[in-house]
Amino acid sequence: MENKTQTNFGLMPNEPRQGGFGPKTDKAWSQEPYHHAAAGWGATMSVGKVVMRTMEPYRGTRAMLTMNHPCVGFDCPGCAWPNDPDGIMLDICENGIKHATTEMTSKRTTPEFFSKHTVAELSKWTDFDLENEGRLTDPMSYNPETDKYETISWDDAYKMIAEELNGLDNPNQAAFYTSGRLSNEATYVYQAFTRDYGTNNQPDCSNMCHEATGRALNASIATGVGTVDLRDWRQTDALFVVGANSASNTPRMLTELAHIKKHGGKLVHVNPLREAASTKTIVPHEFINMATFNATDISGLDLQVRLSGDMALFRGIAKCVFEADAAGVEGAIDYDFIDKYSQAFQDYRKLVEETSWDYIMEQSGLTEEEIREAGQIYLDADKAIIAWCLGLAQQEFAVDAIREIMNVLLLRGNIGRPGAGPSPIRGHSNVQGNRTVGINHHPEESFLVALDKELGITSPRERGKGTVDTCIGMMTGDIKVFIGMGGNFTMAAPDTAFTAEGMSKCNLTVQVSTKLNRSHLTHGKKALILPCLARSEYDKQAAGKQMVSTEDSMSWIQLGAGKNRPASKNLRSEVAIICEMAMATLPNSPVNWQAFKDDYDVIRDSMSRVITGFENFNENVKQKRGFRRPQPARERRFLTPSGKAEFSLAPLQNVIPEAEGALSLQTMRSHDQWNTTIYTNNDRYRGVKNIREMIFMNKRDMKMRGLESGDLVDIKATAKDGSVREVKAFRVIGYDISRGCTAGYMPELNALIGVSDMSHQSEQPLMKSLHVHVTKHA
Numbered sequence: 001m002e003n004k005t006q007t008n009f010g011l012m013p014n015e016p017r018q019g020g021f022g023p024k025t026d027k028a029w030s031q032e033p034y035h036h037a038a039a040g041w042g043a044t045m046s047v048g049k050v051v052m053r054t055m056e057p058y059r060g061t062r063a064m065l066t067m068n069h070p071c072v073g074f075d076c077p078g079c080a081w082p083n084d085p086d087g088i089m090l091d092i093c094e095n096g097i098k099h100a101t102t103e104m105t106s107k108r109t110t111p112e113f114f115s116k117h118t119v120a121e122l123s124k125w126t127d128f129d130l131e132n133e134g135r136l137t138d139p140m141s142y143n144p145e146t147d148k149y150e151t152i153s154w155d156d157a158y159k160m161i162a163e164e165l166n167g168l169d170n171p172n173q174a175a176f177y178t179s180g181r182l183s184n185e186a187t188y189v190y191q192a193f194t195r196d197y198g199t200n201n202q203p204d205c206s207n208m209c210h211e212a213t214g215r216a217l218n219a220s221i222a223t224g225v226g227t228v229d230l231r232d233w234r235q236t237d238a239l240f241v242v243g244a245n246s247a248s249n250t251p252r253m254l255t256e257l258a259h260i261k262k263h264g265g266k267l268v269h270v271n272p273l274r275e276a277a278s279t280k281t282i283v284p285h286e287f288i289n290m291a292t293f294n295a296t297d298i299s300g301l302d303l304q305v306r307l308s309g310d311m312a313l314f315r316g317i318a319k320c321v322f323e324a325d326a327a328g329v330e331g332a333i334d335y336d337f338i339d340k341y342s343q344a345f346q347d348y349r350k351l352v353e354e355t356s357w358d359y360i361m362e363q364s365g366l367t368e369e370e371i372r373e374a375g376q377i378y379l380d381a382d383k384a385i386i387a388w389c390l391g392l393a394q395q396e397f398a399v400d401a402i403r404e405i406m407n408v409l410l411l412r413g414n415i416g417r418p419g420a421g422p423s424p425i426r427g428h429s430n431v432q433g434n435r436t437v438g439i440n441h442h443p444e445e446s447f448l449v450a451l452d453k454e455l456g457i458t459s460p461r462e463r464g465k466g467t468v469d470t471c472i473g474m475m476t477g478d479i480k481v482f483i484g485m486g487g488n489f490t491m492a493a494p495d496t497a498f499t500a501e502g503m504s505k506c507n508l509t510v511q512v513s514t515k516l517n518r519s520h521l522t523h524g525k526k527a528l529i530l531p532c533l534a535r536s537e538y539d540k541q542a543a544g545k546q547m548v549s550t551e552d553s554m555s556w557i558q559l560g561a562g563k564n565r566p567a568s569k570n571l572r573s574e575v576a577i578i579c580e581m582a583m584a585t586l587p588n589s590p591v592n593w594q595a596f597k598d599d600y601d602v603i604r605d606s607m608s609r610v611i612t613g614f615e616n617f618n619e620n621v622k623q624k625r626g627f628r629r630p631q632p633a634r635e636r637r638f639l640t641p642s643g644k645a646e647f648s649l650a651p652l653q654n655v656i657p658e659a660e661g662a663l664s665l666q667t668m669r670s671h672d673q674w675n676t677t678i679y680t681n682n683d684r685y686r687g688v689k690n691i692r693e694m695i696f697m698n699k700r701d702m703k704m705r706g707l708e709s710g711d712l713v714d715i716k717a718t719a720k721d722g723s724v725r726e727v728k729a730f731r732v733i734g735y736d737i738s739r740g741c742t743a744g745y746m747p748e749l750n751a752l753i754g755v756s757d758m759s760h761q762s763e764q765p766l767m768k769s770l771h772v773h774v775t776k777h778a
Ligand SMILES: Nc1nc2c(c(=O)[nH]1)N[C@H]1C(S)=C(S)[C@@H](COP(=O)(O)OP(=O)(O)OC[C@H]3O[C@@H](n4cnc5c(=O)[nH]c(N)nc54)[C@H](O)[C@@H]3O)O[C@H]1N2
Pocket: 078, 079, 095, 209, 242, 243, 244, 245, 246, 248, 249, 250, 270, 271, 272, 273, 275, 305, 306, 307, 308, 309, 310, 389, 390, 391, 392, 395, 426, 427, 428, 666, 667, 668, 669, 670, 671, 673, 674, 675, 676, 743, 768
């Protein structure tokens, strides 16, 4: 079979496109250091532009005022940062507003639009242009004869899905993807449907995001999530922020950084790049400061580790703690905690002692002095929190690295007491809730037992396929039906051309979406686009207006409801679409899908009998601020096999590319994008304008290669299996980034990530640790 290239699917143009997948541009690109504070007026102006472009100033403003007000408004569809537990009124941020207002656009992608454009033609559009057509209005079905999407009734669409699913030899030939936007209620019925149908093939965006976090924390302390919340943040003495670009990706976190600093707490930023959140900010709530450009200092110790050098840094911090203990510093190690609650402490001490400073320095890319400074900050703090995001979770040895962070926290009993603990920062607004309520391709037996008992079904026990295995399965023919609840699988997954080709081989692809994206164009032989309500819109079912819940990064679960009129009369809610799919596909199901669809309280009651911590769910979630999910580890009950918190004993692996001239490459987000949705070609805090097809490189590394800022380069990535992928004619830009490291944007650079190039610890694709060669464009 012919091996398709990027160009076949319009994934990468033949000609270099400076704006990448963003808007086309011939404006001059530029990059210069950004000297202003993060947030503040730059943010305000940028919001204004997006609101004007989507032509929704009124609805945008109204949305802003009700967003993140539990029970009154809806949860911001942006990131998973928690709402203010003490109730500051305007708990919103620039990127959340942008996100919500683009959802509320008045533009529509109608059947008339589809009648005017073939898929072949749309494939040549940029991803920006596709989404910029606005909200999808009607169910559409692909017609291979015309190469166009045509209208289909909802009933006929469900019939097609049922026929294809029931026509498979085995339910494991279907895969059911979830993007982290789905509410708890929709997620719960979705996972129940796929298990009633007969498969655990539940790839989700977590497989690319925080899978490593869940695995590491479970192994160490028997919980998949962080143990702190914002009240802990507000009383901590030291906060480590590792591998997160909070000014762009969780802007509301800036408020907390400022708060910690103001109260005398210490901040340590660990990042190969100097990101905006490590300097100064204007707290979005403080309007007087905004008006007077009065920035708050949020600087701290900045540690520019090499890519994946974090584990070595934390090993070094552990060394400092052990050294202080040996020197007789009282309380350096919390022996009460160690004795009572932990396992394998002495083995860990030995391991740390055996790791040399030289190796730690080499692997972290930091000096001993820098690491000792961080160690001292850690030792001086009675209460410490370590927070991390993708810079850590997407590493090859991420599970080991996160467990090393846990080791460091355990040494000083920094868990299960106020102001202390691990604090992973989640991405999508409900990605954490998706896991809590059952999306998992390797579910726990206890969950399946409870689910089966509640619903009268027999869930499959066989491990399902995650994201990478789904990509491979589509290519090998093991997966024949792909159903995507939200998201943009083709562009989010690794190895774009491979994934696109796999999708095109499926018998049926179904995308439940709000906007047109490339996953609709890299479709199966049969293909459906099913348009759904967005979170900002009201959802009316038989029992009246419905509310849905989400869980934030810090385990708070809240209820919300949209207020806006749906973008089209022909939209259905995600819950309704899933229940209707289930009823069409499984006519003999013991589950009362109709009751779930009619009244989401019924779903919540069912969840309360299945999910630990969800007892009295309907009642608890309807409290003014919702509730925090109970979590044994927060109370120092560690439900690991040993009943104790487990020190991990992983050796420090080499993270430096061995091939001559090879550099490490990480793929990250710009300020003006939401994953695969790109708003503009700018990246404000990194000072980048009008360009996305670029990589940052340390100036000394450029000099060694005879490169100057602005030169066109080709980037070749070598996967672990030896296969090579290449993108051409990107610009290289000199930047303050650690030696040997480069950085560019996802999803443009996903083309470089081999599909099988994943972490053997987490099954996550190596999105932050590619090995590349960069040469002048030939
Ligand atoms: N505006 C906006 N907000 C978002 C998103 C968005 O696309 N746009 N996406 C959402 C989602 S789904 C997620 S998961 C989160 C992602 O939030 P982030 O994790 O902040 O996302 P990235 O842009 O991938 O940035 C990774 C950061 O880690 C650093 N980094 C890379 N490699 C390493 C390393 O080896 N060590 C260390 N210490 N640092 C490293 C990078 O320099 C960068 O600062 O954001 C969420 N919020």
